[in-house]
Amino acid sequence: MxxxxxxxxxxxxxxxxxxxxxxxxxxxxxxxxxxxxxxxxxxxxxxxxxxxxxxxxxxxxxxxxxxxxxxxxxxxxxxxxxxxxxxxxxxxxxxxxxxxxxxxxxxxxxxxxxxxxxxxxxxxxxxxxxxxxxxxxxxxxxxxxxxxxxxxxxxxxxxxxxxxxxxxxxLPQGPQFYPEDQITDHPERFIAGELIREKVLQLTREEVPHSVAVVVERIYREDEQKVHVQATIIVERKSQKGIIIGKGGQMLRKIGTLARKDIEKMLGDKIYLELWVKVQPKWKDKKADLQAFGYRQDDY
Structure with a gap:
């Protein structure tokens, strides 16, 4: 820079x-x-x-x-x-x-x-x-x-x-307000992430405590019919990843189906939702991870 x-x-x-x-x-x-x-x-x-x-x-x-x-x-x-x-x-x-x-x-x-x-x-x-x-x-x-x-x-x-x-x-000299790969700032991004996280917590209950973050990577419209939402569910341990994916991917599909319905209601649009699960050890204790996953300093 x-x-x-x-x-x-x-x-x-x-x-x-x-x-x-x-x-x-x-x-x-x-x-x-x-x-x-x-x-x-x-x-x-x-x-x-x-x-x-x-x-x-x-x-x-x-x-x-x-x-x-x-x-x-x-x-x-x-x-x-x-x-x-x-x-x-x-x-x-x-x-x-x-x-x-x-x-x-x-x-x-x-x-x-x-x-x-x-x-x-x-x-x-x-x-x-x-x-x-x-x-x-x-x-x-x-x-x-x-x-x-x-x-x-x-x-x-x-x-x-x-x-x-x-x-x-x-433009005046000044700071970079947003990460260089961020091209838009829809509040919907945050809400979509929260809806997915809500489903994870509802469906997995005790097995996955609140060590789950959801990052909505991209929201884009490819055609008039559908909006694509791509999101990553972040957990702290491999065992939690296994629980969220479930046998044969069953749990992840269930989370996706329920979250998709809610996101469709919110946006009034058909949604194609892609979900990934990623392990990031101790992310809750790392400031850089907290910020990357959308938690501002005054949130924690």
């Missing part, structure tokens, strides 16, 4: 379907599961984490930037706006195939009170003739004091690397 490691939070704003997910998947390099469409009204949803040896960008989607229909809606918009002043940079993404609309103007109005570098990102340039881009850039360029204007194709990758490189230059 270099002495000048840079890190920070970048908000992505834009009307629905401007290509925010496609952009993130391109930057992060793989599909990030879209776990739930339920509105996250009270917290920022960390959508993607991009890490290199010199920098880490935590991309967040700010909920609630929409035309409010009620006082609750007003409150949500205000909460979202206060968050915008806490990030290090903002990507305002628009669609190259559409003229500037009321939804875009609504976001622009809100961004006038934000004192952070704002990048205008014109996505889907692969779908328009280059000549059609200039009028669009002209239409937007004076609406805000943009740090840069980037025409990109998130799908094909045009200009995406350059945009990310420039974003990094805008």
């Amino acid at each position: 270099s002495n000048e490691f840079r890190s920070g939070f970048v908000a992505i704003l834009g009307r629905p379907n401007v290509g925010k997910s496609t952009f993130l998947n391109k930057v992060i390099g793989q599909k990030i599961a879209i776990m739930s469409d339920k509105a996250q009204t009270t917290r920022n949803k960390i959508q993607g984490i991009y890490t290199t040896k010199d920098a880490q960008i935590v991309f967040i989607d700010t909920p609630g930037i929409h035309k409010p229909q009620s006082r609750l809606g007003d409150f949500m918009v205000e909460s979202a706006l206060s968050t915008l002043n806490e990030v290090d940079a903002i990507l305002f993404m628009v669609n190259a195939t559409q003229k500037r609309g009321r939804g875009d103007d609504f976001i622009i109005e809100r961004l006038k009170n934000v004192n952070k570098p704002i990048y205008l990102v014109i996505n889907k340039i692969d779908q328009v003739h280059p000549n059609d881009l200039l009028p669009l850039v002209d239409d937007y360029k004076d609406t805000l004091d943009y740090k840069e204007i980037y025409p990109i194709s998130a799908l094909q990758g045009n200009n995406v690397d350059e945009l990310v490189a420039n974003l990094i230059k805008d």
Whole structure:
């Protein structure tokens, strides 16, 4: 890690379907599961984490930037706006195939009170003739004091690397917030792990005391039908591993079946659950293991 490691939070704003997910998947390099469409009204949803040896960008989607229909809606918009002043940079993404609309103007109005570098990102340039881009850039360029204007194709990758490189230059020097292999931070990850652990404890009772941790390694969507969940059950002794796997793998299958049903309920999606069991002696006494398995210092 270099002495000048840079890190920070970048908000992505834009009307629905401007290509925010496609952009993130391109930057992060793989599909990030879209776990739930339920509105996250009270917290920022960390959508993607991009890490290199010199920098880490935590991309967040700010909920609630929409035309409010009620006082609750007003409150949500205000909460979202206060968050915008806490990030290090903002990507305002628009669609190259559409003229500037009321939804875009609504976001622009809100961004006038934000004192952070704002990048205008014109996505889907692969779908328009280059000549059609200039009028669009002209239409937007004076609406805000943009740090840069980037025409990109998130799908094909045009200009995406350059945009990310420039974003990094805008970030302050700071720590690495997340492990380098972590690409997203879904609270669902934690809950899925807890549901699996609950089943282990329910089904094995006394044989396996509370020396069980569950690490959800990956949650990703491979297609529209199913979300894949891969998790490792960690125990302290070989004998416990044997109990959890059971004769012919019977116990592990049972744990998986019950946990899968609960996770499906939580996510409202079909789940393909893969479970492994690993022995890690005395993990409860090792700070590094505790942190790796998701236990923060104030939990123990």
